[in-house]
Amino acid sequence: MSNSNTATAESQQEWKLPSAPKVGMICLIVMETALFTIFVVAYLYYIGKSLNGPFPKDLLEAPIIASICLLSSSGTVIMAERAFKRKDKAKFRLFWGITWLLGATFIALTAVEWKGLLENGLAIDTNLFGSTYYPLVGLHATHVIIGLFLLALIFILSITNHLPFEHVIPMEMISWYWHFVDAIWIVVFTVVYIIGVY
Helix, strand or coil: CHHHHHHHHHHCCCCCCCCHHHHHHHHHHHHHHHHHHHHHHHHHHHCCCCCCCCCHHHHCCCCHHHHHHHHHHHHHHHHHHHHHHCCCHHHHHHHHHHHHHHHHHHHHHHHHHHHHHHHCCCCCCCCHHHHHHHHHHHHHHHHHHHHHHHHHHHHHHHHCCCCCCCCHHHHHHHHHHHHHHHHHHHHHHHHHHHHCCC
C-alpha cells in the first residue's frame, strides 16, 4: 500500500523544463568546441609542411606565466561563485575581480608574444605555420576577450547593486563560459606549444 502511495506521489511531481540559459550555454559550448576542433585539426595537419621558415621551434616559447594566469582564474571564478551563493558580496567582488585581472594579464602577455613573433618575421601570410598559428591562437584570444567583457559587465552590475543574489544564473553561465575558455587553452597549449614545437 505504502509503495503504491509513493509511486503515486512521484508520478504527481511536476515535471520541470530544463533551465533555458543552461541549455543555451551547453549548445553554445558544443558549437564552439566544434569550431575549435576545425582549427586544431588544421594546425595539426599542416605541422611541418611549411616550405620556408620561420618554424615553430625557431620562435615559440611555452607561455608558462600566461597559462598559469589563465588556468588559475578558473579557481578564482569558482571561489567567486561560492561567495555569491553564500551571499558574501565582498568576497564575490574580490575573486571576480581577480579572475578578470588574471584573464587580462593573459591577453596582455599574448599581445607581447604576437609583437615578438611579428618582429621576427612571422605574419599570417609568411608560411603555413603563420597561417594556422594566428587563426587558432587568435580565436582563443577572442574568446578570452569576450569573457573579459562579460566578467566586467557582471562586476559593474554587482558594484552598482544591480545583481541581486536571487539572480544567480547570469553569474553561473559566465562562469561556465570561462571554464570552457580555460579548458580550450589546455588543448591549444598542447597542440601549438608542445606537439607543434617538439
